[in-house]
Amino acid sequence: MKELSNKLSLLWLNYKKNKAIYWMALPVVLYFLVFKYLPMYGVIIAFKDYSVGKGIWGSDWVGLQHFRDFFQSYYFWRILKNTLLLSFYQLLFGFPAPILLALLLNELRHEIFKRTVQTISYIPHFISIVVICGMIVDFSSRDGLFNTIIGYFGGQSSALLSDPANFRTIYTASSIWQELGFSSIIYLAALSGINPELYDAANVDGASRLRQVWHITLPGIIPMIMILLILRIGGLMEIGFEKIILLYNPNVYDTADVISTFVYRKGISESAEFSYTTAVGLFQSVINFTLLIGANRLSKAISNTKLF
Amino acid sequence: MFLQTFITYLLTVQSGYMILISCIHVQILRRAWKYQILDMSARMEDSQYSGQTVTLWREMTGLLIRDTNSMGGREVMKRSWRKRLTIGICLMMSIAALGGCSGDNGSAGEAGGDGPTPISIWMSMNTNASITLKSMNEITAIKEWEKKTITKIEFQHPAVGAETEQFNVMIASNQLPDAMFVNGDYAKLFNDGIIIRLNDLIDEYAPNLKKILDENPEVAKQLKADNGDIYAIPHLRLGEYKTFGGTFIRQDWLDELKLEKPETIEEWETVLKAFKEKKGVAAPLLFGAPPKMSTMGPAAPTYLEAYGITNNTFMKDGKVVYGPIEPEYKEFLTMFHRWYQEGLIDPDFATNDQKTYDAKILSSQAGAFFTFIGGGVGRYLPALQETDPNANLTATQYPVLNKGDEPLFTGRSWEWSSSGVVLTNSNKHPEETVKALDYFFSEEGHMLKNFGMEGLTYTMKDGYPTYTDEILKNPDGLSVAQAMAKHFIANYPFVGEDDDRYNEQYYQLQQQKDAAVLFSKYSENTLKVGLPPTSLTTEESTEYSKIMSDIGTYRDEMFVKFVIGVEPIENFDKFVDQINKFNVKRAIEIQQAALDRYNAR
Numbered sequence: 024m025k026e027l028s029n030k031l032s033l034l035w036l037n038y039k040k041n042k043a044i045y046w047m048a049l050p051v052v053l054y055f056l057v058f059k060y061l062p063m064y065g066v067i068i069a070f071k072d073y074s075v076g077k078g079i080w081g082s083d084w085v086g087l088q089h090f091r092d093f094f095q096s097y098y099f100w101r102i103l104k105n106t107l108l109l110s111f112y113q114l115l116f117g118f119p120a121p122i123l124l125a126l127l128l129n130e131l132r133h134e135i136f137k138r139t140v141q142t143i144s145y146i147p148h149f150i151s152i153v154v155i156c157g158m159i160v161d162f163s164s165r166d167g168l169f170n171t172i173i174g175y176f177g178g179q180s181s182a183l184l185s186d187p188a189n190f191r192t193i194y195t196a197s198s199i200w201q202e203l204g205f206s207s208i209i210y211l212a213a214l215s216g217i218n219p220e221l222y223d224a225a226n227v228d229g230a231s232r233l234r235q236v237w238h239i240t241l242p243g244i245i246p247m248i249m250i251l252l253i254l255r256i257g258g259l260m261e262i263g264f265e266k267i268i269l270l271y272n273p274n275v276y277d278t279a280d281v282i283s284t285f286v287y288r289k290g291i292s293e294s295a296e297f298s299y300t301t302a303v304g305l306f307q308s309v310i311n312f313t314l315l316i317g318a319n320r321l322s323k324a325i326s327n328t329k330l331f
Numbered sequence: 332m333f334l335q336t337f338i339t340y341l342l343t344v345q346s347g348y349m350i351l352i353s354c355i356h357v358q359i360l361r362r363a364w365k366y367q368i369l370d371m372s373a374r375m376e377d378s379q380y381s382g383q384t385v386t387l388w389r390e391m392t393g394l395l396i397r398d399t400n401s402m403g404g405r406e407v408m409k410r411s412w413r414k415r416l417t418i419g420i421c422l423m424m425s426i427a428a429l430g431g432c433s434g435d436n437g438s439a440g441e442a443g444g445d446g447p448t449p450i451s452i453w454m455s456m457n458t459n460a461s462i463t464l465k466s467m468n469e470i471t472a473i474k475e476w477e478k479k480t481i482t483k484i485e486f487q488h489p490a491v492g493a494e495t496e497q498f499n500v501m502i503a504s505n506q507l508p509d510a511m512f513v514n515g516d517y518a519k520l521f522n523d524g525i526i527i528r529l530n531d532l533i534d535e536y537a538p539n540l541k542k543i544l545d546e547n548p549e550v551a552k553q554l555k556a557d558n559g560d561i562y563a564i565p566h567l568r569l570g571e572y573k574t575f576g577g578t579f580i581r582q583d584w585l586d587e588l589k590l591e592k593p594e595t596i597e598e599w600e601t602v603l604k605a606f607k608e609k610k611g612v613a614a615p616l617l618f619g620a621p622p623k624m625s626t627m628g629p630a631a632p633t634y635l636e637a638y639g640i641t642n643n644t645f646m647k648d649g650k651v652v653y654g655p656i657e658p659e660y661k662e663f664l665t666m667f668h669r670w671y672q673e674g675l676i677d678p679d680f681a682t683n684d685q686k687t688y689d690a691k692i693l694s695s696q697a698g699a700f701f702t703f704i705g706g707g708v709g710r711y712l713p714a715l716q717e718t719d720p721n722a723n724l725t726a727t728q729y730p731v732l733n734k735g736d737e738p739l740f741t742g743r744s745w746e747w748s749s750s751g752v753v754l755t756n757s758n759k760h761p762e763e764t765v766k767a768l769d770y771f772f773s774e775e776g777h778m779l780k781n782f783g784m785e786g787l788t789y790t791m792k793d794g795y796p797t798y799t800d801e802i803l804k805n806p807d808g809l810s811v812a813q814a815m816a817k818h819f820i821a822n823y824p825f826v827g828e829d830d831d832r833y834n835e836q837y838y839q840l841q842q843q844k845d846a847a848v849l850f851s852k853y854s855e856n857t858l859k860v861g862l863p864p865t866s867l868t869t870e871e872s873t874e875y876s877k878i879m880s881d882i883g884t885y886r887d888e889m890f891v892k893f894v895i896g897v898e899p900i901e902n903f904d905k906f907v908d909q910i911n912k913f914n915v916k917r918a919i920e921i922q923q924a925a926l927d928r929y930n931a932r
Contacts, residue, residue: 075502076524097881097913164687165679185682273887274681294880295499 069302082298089302098285106281106307109267110259112195118255120199122248125210126236141211144204156269159197160184184270187277194270194279198263209251210244217243249328257315260307282307447483448763452752453501454512456488457823459706459816463809471787472779472819479775480767507755510764512825514750516876517562522869526753527761529561536765539772540564543828553747556866557928563751564768566824570831573743574850576703578633582725584610584698592727595734596637596666603675606698614677616670617688617697633701635663636740637730642886644922645740645860651923655886656910661903664893671894681891695719699727704846705822705837706812712840713810726846729853740861743854749864750824771827781830783819798836811839865925878918882910 038045064079069089071082093099124144131137147155162168163183170180183189221239230238264283271279282303290300323329460467467473467486477484487508489497501507502525513520520526533541544551547569554565585592585602588609593599603615632642638659644651654660670676677697679687691697692711695718702708708724715722729738752768754761770776782789782796789796800806805814815822821833838844867875889906892898898906 074523075505076522097885097909164682182679182682185679272682273884274891276884276888289880291496291499293495294876295502296877296880297503299877 066301066305068298069305071298073298073301085298089299090306092299093303093306098280101277102280102282102285105278106260106262106283109191109194109262109281112191113198113262114255114259116195117199117202118252120203121206122210122244124203125207125214125244126240128207128211129214129240130232130236141204141207145208146204147201148205150201152263152265153269155197155201156266159193159270163189163193185272185274187275187279190271190275190278194267198266210247213244213247214240245326246328249322249326250330253315253318253322253330256318257311259314260311447477447481448760448767449483449485450510450758450760450764450767451485451487451508452510452512453487453489453498453508454825455494456491457816458491459810459812459822461491462813463817467820470816470818470820472783475779475784476767476770476776479779480763480770482763482767484767507757509758509760510752510754510768512750512752513563514748514824516867516872517753518556518560518866519869519872520753521560521562524756526562526755527758529564529754529765530559532754532761532765533561533564533769536762537564537769537772539769539776543567543569543772547746550746552929552932553745553864555932557925557932563753564765564826565747565751566826567828568744568746568748569828570834571851572829572831572834572847573746574741574847574854575705575744576701576707576742577729577846577850578699578701578727579708579724579846580699580727581606581695582723583719583721585725586723592725594728594731595736596634596730596732599634599730600670600675603670603698604673607674610698612698613696614679614691615674615698616676617683617691617700618677618680632740633729634667635660636738637732638663639732639739641740641860644862644919646862646926647860651862651919651926653910653915653919655890656907656915661900664890664903665900667894668896668900672896676894681895693718695722704843704850708840708843708846709810709812709838712842724842726842726849728849737853737856739853739856739859741850741854741857743857743861745861745864747864748824752826768826771825777828777830780819780825780827781821781833783815788818796832803836803839811837862922862926863929865922865929867921867925871921871925875918875921878914882913882915882918885909885913 067079068082070084070086071079072085072088073079073082128137128141131140164170165180165182167183169183174180183193217239222235225235225239260282262281262283264281264287267279267281267284268287271284286300286304286307289296289303319330454467456467460470464470466488468484473484473486476482498511498513502520502523507525511526517526521528533544544554550567550569554563555561580592580602582592584606588605590602590605591598593602599616606612606615635642635654640647640652640654640657640659640663642654644653646652667676671678677683677691683691688700689711692700692702693714695715702711704726712722712724715724729741731738754764758764771780778785778796782798783802785791785796787799788802789798791797802814802818803811805811809817812822815837820827821829822837834847838847889898893900893903893906
């Protein structure tokens with residue numbers, strides 16, 4: 024009790040001191056309250072048989088029925104596998120890519136060249152996902168760019184996006200291409216924070232460029248890498264919904280259908296199973312939450328870097 | 332244009348950076364705060380947003396920039412808007428459902444004095460109309476209708492291609508217009524308390540519709556639910572024309588190759604082979620795509636139906652049956668797989684969209700395809716003949732297995748097409764709404780709906796309403812379908828009754844007229860196999876749609892796999908087993924019960 028009042032008085036003191044900052048933060052706090060926390064109330068319908076006419080409270084409780092239905096569903100393993108695999112590929116190939124680019128850019132001494140490379144690499148990030156997907160669909164059509172290239176090397180042309188075997192590759196590769204440059208900015212920022220004297224010292228000791236990268240640059244950005252990795256793992260189950268919706272078609276559901284697209288189809292676009300899909304969405308969030316906490320713990324144990 | 336795009340781009344990037352900076356600011360604050368309580372909100376913010384503050388700016392900048400980019404095409408903008416709207420509304424769904432902020436639903440308040448009564452109607456916009464108009468309010472006949480019935484109609488249109496999504500979201504959020512034009516599960520909508528029963532209102536305020544229902548007990552039977560309830564002011568087809576589409580083939584190629592118009596599956600194979608080998612056509616039989624992602628499309632079932640079954644539930648000797656688990660489905664798949672291997676069907680059938688579909692037809696890369704007599708042939712044939720004066724299309728009879736068989740499935744619609752206007756529970760003027768809609772069943776309203784304004788769009792010649800050049804040879808170069816859609820609502824479903832005299836003139840080309848006759852020849856057969864407009868109870872409907880939505884996805888995927896050959900035909904039994912596991916038996920039972928109730932009406 025005493026501790027709490029102590030804390031509160033400290034908070035009050037802090038508020039008086041930094042009034043302006045608190046007020047500046049208010050809109051952000053409100054944003055999260057109104058758009059993120061209030062709607063959470065609707066999660067209740069995952070445990071109810073939601074009927075629009077009866078409203079959220081009026082509908083009947085069904086307990087964990089929707090969760091059981093989902094776990095027993097024919098599509099459960101498929102969408103779980105797809106979600107995890109797509110995320111895993113994104114993590115495996117997509118995560119190190121910007122680090123590598125940042126390291127390479129960091130070694131460049133020619134300012135103009137460096138800037139140009141950087142600008143070109145982050146431009147795709149600013150193109151709308153709708154346009155990007157339009158381009159991908161166009162390029163992978165039977166007479167599109169990719170097929171022209173394949174044909175040039177003597178391959179058979181085929182509708183690339185209608186073959187389940189290609190979806191993961193196309194999805195992951197295009198994501199890397201789109202986000203590579205922009206994601207590397209944060210690493211470049213971290214790199215610029217490394218004390219240049221360390222390099223001078225290393226030079227004096229006769230360390231090669233590679234040695235310098237290994238012993239100075241990389242350790243310098245490890246905390247940043249760890250933090251971003253934790254965040255990334257926290258979102259492991261949450262794979263880009265818009266992009267998949269725009270890219271997939273019933274033929275490639277086999278490899279492309281993920282939890283969020285499944286929720287979208289069942290909940291809004293095909294049938295209107297609100298309760299069921301809320302349950303599925305909640306399942307996804309719970310897993311994400313667990314992964315986030317787990318990754319943070321793990322990172323704390325291993326490298327003493329943590330998010331919270 | 333470029334400059335404008337550029338400036339908008341600058342502005343959005345600028346505001347993107349502003350958000351970015353404020354986010355960094357928050358980040359710094361977060362680091363600075365030592366107090367647990369304050370850190371909490373930041374921590375939750377992370378788990379909420381899958382953690383990435385980076386994602387936050389990305390999302391924000393991404394969203395903003397998306398708008399600039401979509402300036403290229405209206406369609407793109409619509410799609411991106413639609414997605415954002417959907418997501419946004421989903422998030423707020425619960426708040427809205429609380430009723431706390433249900434507020435005004437778009438319709439203006441109470442009618443003041445003698446002014447027109449405001450009525451909002453939710454309805455998806457027909458593509459022919461959307462070419463010239465932004466909203467159905469601009470249709471000449473609608474303006475006239477408003478004057479005659481002293482109402483102020485406000486149409487609300489969902490984005491093209493997102494009708495189902497927006498309908499579901501609208502229902503879930505309980506933000507309802509006064510009336511909706513739907514083709515749906517009426518009993519469920521009623522039991523959920525979304526729409527109201529119309530029996531008493533029709534008795535009192537819709538004398539014209541009532542008269543039609545009294546005179547046509549068969550139609551009344553279709554319209555009424557099992558318990559006698561009426562939920563919709565219907566769209567009716569009482570005339571002769573009840574079949575509107577089918578498979579068309581390139582007549583000029585048939586002539587060139589000296590081939591007969593195919594009737595049986597075998598003859599079709601011969602013709603398609605000839606198209607493939609002698610004309611080098613990429614897609615001798617084009618199907619798939621429209622409408623929307625359905626891999627079967629409307630054309631493939633035509634060939635399935637030659638085997639006496641269809642792609643869904645239907646009636647076999649008065650009993651409800653599900654087509655894909657019947658042995659005939661295997662025969663069909665075997666045949667279709669062979670056609671695929673031999674290159675007789677479009678290899679891209681699974682990924683076609685409307686654009687590629689049109690492109691293949693117009694570039695003479697398709698030999699036969701499914702389309703509608705009015706909007707389809709009326710559009711393709713003149714365009715084809717522009718590049719190739721010899722090009723010609725002809726309607727083919729629905730295929731059969733053996734010479735002399737009569738086709739069963741012809742796409743014939745029932746008198747009640749199962750679509751109509753429903754009144755929602757938030758309608759403050761139900762009497763006026765019903766009165767206004769009933770106008771279309773009066774003599775005057777019927778003419779207005781089907782022919783438009785006398786003098787402008789039609790003239791009476793010997794008692795026969797004849798369309799003027801405004802419709803048939805539009806000075807602005809609109810096609811007949813587009814000109815009609817601009818002035819009145821005849822060539823797509825809306826409340827009221829279709830007039831055969833409209834169809835007779837709508838089909839201007841000889842090929843269209845022939846097609847209408849050909850397709851109608853066996854259309855009565857469909858009544859024996861097609862399920863009538865039955866109605867399910869809420870429980871049945873929930874259970875049925877749950878079972879069938881799983882089965883539908885599975886069936887469509889497996890159809891593609893069997894045809895392409897990823898899944899060998901030998902596995903057909905496994906396919907049937909899986910559908911049985913989805914409990915198709917229960918779904919059939921539900922439909923059978925509904926059919927029995929319908930027959931007992």
